Amino acid sequence: MKTNLLLIxxxxxxxxxxxxRISQSLSQEFQQETVSCLDDETVLKxxxxxxxxxxxxxxxxxxxxxxxxxxxxxxxxxxxxxxxGYPVFVNLYTTDAQFPNEFPQSYELVATDTVRVLFRHVNxxxxxxxxxxxxxxxxLIMEVGYDKSEDAAxxxxxxxxxxxxxxxxxxxxxxxxxxxNITAIGFEGNHLVFNxxxxxxxxxxxxxxxAVYPNPSTGLFKLEKAxxxxxxxxxxxxxxxxxxxxxxxxxxxxxSFAAGIYTVQFQTSTGIVNQKIIxx
Numbered sequence: 001m002k003t004n005l006l007l008i009x010x011x012x013x014x015x016x017x018x019x020x021r022i023s024q025s026l027s028q029e030f031q032q033e034t035v036s037c038l039d040d041e042t043v044l045k046x047x048x049x050x051x052x053x054x055x056x057x058x059x060x061x062x063x064x065x066x067x068x069x070x071x072x073x074x075x076x077x078x079x080x081x082x083x084x085g086y087p088v089f090v091n092l093y094t095t096d097a098q099f100p101n102e103f104p105q106s107y108e109l110v111a112t113d114t115v116r117v118l119f120r121h122v123n124x125x126x127x128x129x130x131x132x133x134x135x136x137x138x139x140l141i142m143e144v145g146y147d148k149s150e151d152a153a154x155x156x157x158x159x160x161x162x163x164x165x166x167x168x169x170x171x172x173x174x175x176x177x178x179x180x181n182i183t184a185i186g187f188e189g190n191h192l193v194f195n196x197x198x199x200x201x202x203x204x205x206x207x208x209x210x211a212v213y214p215n216p217s218t219g220l221f222k223l224e225k226a227x228x229x230x231x232x233x234x235x236x237x238x239x240x241x242x243x244x245x246x247x248x249x250x251x252x253x254x255x256s257f258a259a260g261i262y263t264v265q266f267q268t269s270t271g272i273v274n275q276k277i278i279x280x
Contacts, residue, residue, distance in 0.1 A: 021072075022060045023195040024053055027161030030074050030123060034158040035187040037174035044079050044153035046086075047173035050145030051156055053165060053194045054099035057134060065211035065224040066140070068092060068111065068132040072125045072195040073144045074157025075117050085116025086146060086154040090128050093141040094213075100168060100179035107141060110134070110214045117154055125193070131276050133213040135224045142194050148173065160189030167192040212264060216278035219255030221264075223247075234265040254279050 037047040057066050071090060078086055093107040111132035134140045146154055158167065167190060168179040182190045211224035231247045235254065238261060245252045254262070257279050266273045 020198045021195050022055060022057075022062075022198075023193075024055070024163045024165040025159070025161070025191060025193050025195070026163060027159055028125070028193060028195075029159050029161060030076050030157040030193060031159030031161060034076065034155055034192075035169060035182055035190050036155050037171035037176070038153065039148070039173065044077075045149055045151060046146060046153040047148045048146070048171055049156070050143055050170040050179070051192055051194075052099065052144075052168035052170070052179050053142050053192060054168075055140040055142065055165070055196060057138075057140060059164075063136070065136055065213075066134040067198050067211065068130055068134065068140070068196055070127055070129045070197040071142055072127050072193075072197065074123075074125050074193045075121050075154060076123060076157045077155035078117055078119060078122055078153065080152040081116075081118055081154070085118045086149065086152050087114050088117050088144060088146045088154060089114045090130070091141075091143040091145075092130060092132050093143070094134050094138040095141060096138060099139065099141055103141075103179060108214055111216065125195070127197075131278065132215050133211040133224060135211070135213055140196065142196060144192075144194065145170075157193045158190045159193060160191060163191040212275045212277055216280045217254075218280055219257070220251055220253050221277060223250045223266075229267045236263045236265070238262075 037049050039045050039047050071092070073090070090113050091109060092111040093104070094110050095107040097103070097106045111130040113128055113130060115126060115128055117126070144156060166181045166183065169182050170176050170179045212221050213224055215221070228247065233245050233247060233252050235243045235245055235257070245254070259279050262277050262279060264275045264277055266275075
């Protein structure tokens with residue numbers, strides 16, 4: 001099978017966010033071309049592609065734990081995706097490393113989801129709700145990717161309007177086994193339109209009483225910034241069933257709990273704080 005690294009022309013679209021947005025994109029337009037690994041020059045079928053941006057939150061004036069409520073990315077082309085859609089995964093990681101050094105070994109997955117891209121998503125920013133906390137001093141890595149398809153294709157959006165940080169790509173089928181700067185492999189003007197959203201204002205982020213991470217977790221959760229008055233937390237499942245769990249240092253353990261979404265309540269000096277968490 002012939003494998004080629006191709007450029008696909010894409011169209012323009014602009015969209016404003018309702019939540020607080022951080023972005024390395026100087027424009028939200030879908031403008032020029034985006035690089036993608038495809039397996040045929042005439043019949044568009046996607047190989048595996050993963051795209052990345054690394055966000056140093058201090059460059060956005062964020063110097064405390066940061067609460068992520070969602071992300072955005074764009075799609076400019078799909079083929080043969082109806083009725084079930086092309087599955088595109090979104091991962092968020094935190095790290096002390098300088099991306100892409102030591103990826104993925106020195107990176108902690110803090111949120112993940114999969115969306116099914118349909119024709120109606122073309123030329124739009126796709127909003128993916130995610131719940132994660134980036135601890136103080138950590139970098140946030142956003143990954144959007146998809147696996148090889150035998151009969152369908154999807155193209156992620158980019159533009160040439162400029163960026164404040166590099167865009168990265170990885171594709172094993174095109175012999176790009178680790179993330180590389182897209183510009184460094186000869187594709188200038190391919191600046192990924194990736195955004196990270198928070199429902200909290202900048203001042204709310206700095207004043208946040210409790211940050212829970214990693215989220216999701218297999219069981220052990222930690223508090224990044226805690227002024228909790230009691231050494232225990234209340235855990236509620238989706239049915240409202242309540243359990244009291246001890247705080248050991250800055251951690252609590254839900255390893256014995258079933259996988260699912262829970263609400264954790266903390267009593268702080270400013271009142272009760274509720275955090276949604278995911279046990280996997």
